[in-house]
Amino acid sequence: xxxxxxxxxxxxxxxxxxxxxxxxxxxxxxxxxxxxxxxxxxxxxxxxxxxxxxxxxxxxxxxxxxxxxxxxxxxxxxxxxxxxxxxxxxxxxxxxxxxxxxxxxxxxxxxxxxxxxxxxxxxxxxxxxxxxxxxxxxxxxxxxxxxxxxxxxxxxxxxxxxxxxxxxxxxxxxxxxxxxxxxxxxxxxxxxxxxxxxxxxxxxxxxxxxxxxxxxxxxxxxxxxxxxxxxxxxxxxxxxxxxxxxxxxxxxxxxxxxxxxxxxxxxxxxxxxxxxxxxxxxxxxxxxxxxxxxxxxxxxxxxxxxxxxxxxxxxxxxxxxxxxxxxxxxxxxxxxxxxxxxxxxxxxxxxxxxxxxxxxxxxxxxxxxxxxxxxxxxxxxxxxxxxxxxxxxxxxxxxxxxxxxxxxxx
Ligand code: SF4
Numbered sequence: 001x002x003x004x005x006x007x008x009x010x011x012x013x014x015x016x017x018x019x020x021x022x023x024x025x026x027x028x029x030x031x032x033x034x035x036x037x038x039x040x041x042x043x044x045x046x047x048x049x050x051x052x053x054x055x056x057x058x059x060x061x062x063x064x065x066x067x068x069x070x071x072x073x074x075x076x077x078x079x080x081x082x083x084x085x086x087x088x089x090x091x092x093x094x095x096x097x098x099x100x101x102x103x104x105x106x107x108x109x110x111x112x113x114x115x116x117x118x119x120x121x122x123x124x125x126x127x128x129x130x131x132x133x134x135x136x137x138x139x140x141x142x143x144x145x146x147x148x149x150x151x152x153x154x155x156x157x158x159x160x161x162x163x164x165x166x167x168x169x170x171x172x173x174x175x176x177x178x179x180x181x182x183x184x185x186x187x188x189x190x191x192x193x194x195x196x197x198x199x200x201x202x203x204x205x206x207x208x209x210x211x212x213x214x215x216x217x218x219x220x221x222x223x224x225x226x227x228x229x230x231x232x233x234x235x236x237x238x239x240x241x242x243x244x245x246x247x248x249x250x251x252x253x254x255x256x257x258x259x260x261x262x263x264x265x266x267x268x269x270x271x272x273x274x275x276x277x278x279x280x281x282x283x284x285x286x287x288x289x290x291x292x293x294x295x296x297x298x299x300x301x302x303x304x305x306x307x308x309x310x311x312x313x314x315x316x317x318x319x320x321x322x323x324x325x326x327x328x329x330x331x332x333x334x335x336x337x338x339x340x341x342x343x344x345x346x347x348x349x350x351x352x353x354x355x356x357x358x359x360x361x362x363x364x365x366x367x368x369x370x371x372x373x374x375x376x377x378x379x380x381x382x383x384x385x386x387x388x389x390x391x392x393x394x395x396x397x398x399x400x401x402x403x404x405x406x407x408x409x410x
Contacts, residue, residue, distance in 0.1 A: 021076035023109070025275040026102050028061060028080065029286035030087035031308065034121060037155040038221035039183075039214060043288035043306055044085045049122075056312055058094040061285050062101045063316035064304075064327075068283060069105040071295045075281070077106035079113040079272035088118035088127060088139075096134025098285075103135070113177075113271040115140055120158035120166035128173025138177035140210070140270075141166045146197045150186045155221075167204045177268065179208035184246055185239035186214050187232035194242040195249040202253045207268035211246045212261050213239050240400050247396075260349045260399050277346045279339065279359070287311045292334065299339060302331040336363040341410050344392075348406050353386070353393025375408045385409075 032052055033044040080102055082095060099114060115138040116131055123141065131139065143163035145151050151159060158166075163180075170178045180201045184194040202209060214234070216226045225231035234242075247257050255263035259277065262270065275282060284291030287308055292301045305311055305327045314327045324331055334342070340356075340363050347354030360367035367390060376392065379385035384398045384405045392409075394402050 021074055021107055023078040023275065023280055024072065024075035024106060025079045025081065025272050025280060025282035026077065027272075027282050027284045027289060027291070028082045028087075028098060028102075029284070029289040029304075030057075030082060030084040030090055031287040032089060033084065033086045033119075034089070035155065035157055036221075038225075039154060039217070041217035041220050042083075042085065045308065049089060052089060053308075053312065054091040054094040057090075057286075058097050060312050060314065060316070061098045063314075064285050065098075065101055065105065067316055067319070067321060068285070068291075068293075072106075072281075072283065072293060075106055077103065077108045077112060078280075079115070079275060081272040082114075082116045082136075084117055086119045086122055087116050088122040092127065092130035092134050095131070095136075099135050111271070113138055115177075115179075115270070115272060117142065118166065118170070120162040121156075123166045123169065125169040125173045128170045128175050132174055132176075136175070138179065138270075139170050139175050140179040140181060140208075141170060141206075143167065143180045143201060144183045145186065145189075146200055147189070147193070150189060153186065153188075154183065164200070164204065167201060167206055171205055177208070178206040179210060179270065180204075180206045181210045181212070182246075183212055183214050184242040185234045187234050189234065189238075189242065191238065191241040191245040195245040198246050199249050199253070202250060202255065207265045208270060209250060209255065209263045210261055211250075211263065213243065243400060256351075257396065258351050260402055274350075277350050279343045279346065288329075299334040300331060301334055303329045305329050336365045339363050340365050340367075344409055345406055348392065348394050348402065348409075351393070351396070353391055355391050357390025372409055379405055379408060 031043055031045050032047040034046065034048070036044060036046050080099060087095065095116070114136045116136050118139045118141050120141065120143065128139065143166065144154055144156055146160040146163060148160060167178060167180050182198055182201065198209065198211060216222045216231065222231055250263045251257055255265055257263050258269055262273070281293045282291060283293055284302070284304065287304060288306050289304045290301065292299065306329060311327060319326050321328055322331070340360055343354060343359045344356070347359070356367045376385060376387055380387055384394065384401055386393050386395055394405055398405065
């Protein structure tokens, strides 16, 4: 969309064409990391840099794109997110090749957002410049902590200076939009430690900060240690106090707390993730990638194979993408009731909440079955939820209880 002359005829015509198209996010999974972190339940495979099939993986992704994109006419590309794994290990030229093929397949929004997740151990100023050169405008850096002991506990390969340098390098390299990830609620961390760490990061100038409480996932090394009762944990009340300390620190520095775990300076929200929270379609590409798209009037969720060998060896011209087996691990239709429950689950994480009436109308289902009406009244009376017409939102002082609130509404 032209921004140079937005009032001119052709630009107006194009804008209205764009408005008729459905926004689409594309998620590309890069499944390798240098080492597996003990808390992480994303699909990632430890590998050294030399062993990575940079070009072969790009070629397979492009072949998958060619097959899947044909089913997605009438979309406009709103965001591309390279996640993982550690996509900053990937040669930028190979990543750029995939990006340019994605952009060729869809009408592209003027405000297209292209994000790459980066680890401090595989990111520096040169890598930042190279990513910008191939069309990336946003990096999300996994800083996680600025304390040597906690970084070691989390199994991270970088030290505190490495995290700070990665953020500064991204800004100095001219990456237009920089985000930093932090983990709080780690054993031994006080709420004032959490506040101090997030302040140091914010003062470097990233436009976006994601701050997650450490969660122990069952399929991880931390999950195994927790079952054996050998994992030191932070008490729940200290985690809650850290959540509040992080919020107060970042809000005082001018960030908007726009989603339970996410903060942005004005205009700096992650458009890709906002798309997830609003229930938009996203095309998933790559090993272990999830996608949710509407195909032939049916909303489907799929997940690709977890096997790199199977993915790289697939005959993409003939492979069957409509049922599990081959390169598809799972595929299921999402009915309208399930889609509405997912909208609640994700939309209530946003500060603005969710227009339940609009979502239900779009999906063609009843927004207010008796049970949900009663649950809403109970939650409003307890201060856990606010209702204005059909809009539901969780007030910020009740975000700590969001999981329970959302499950009562489901
Ligand atoms: S680097 Fe990131 S994706 Fe890889 S194992 Fe660690 S947390 Fe998971």
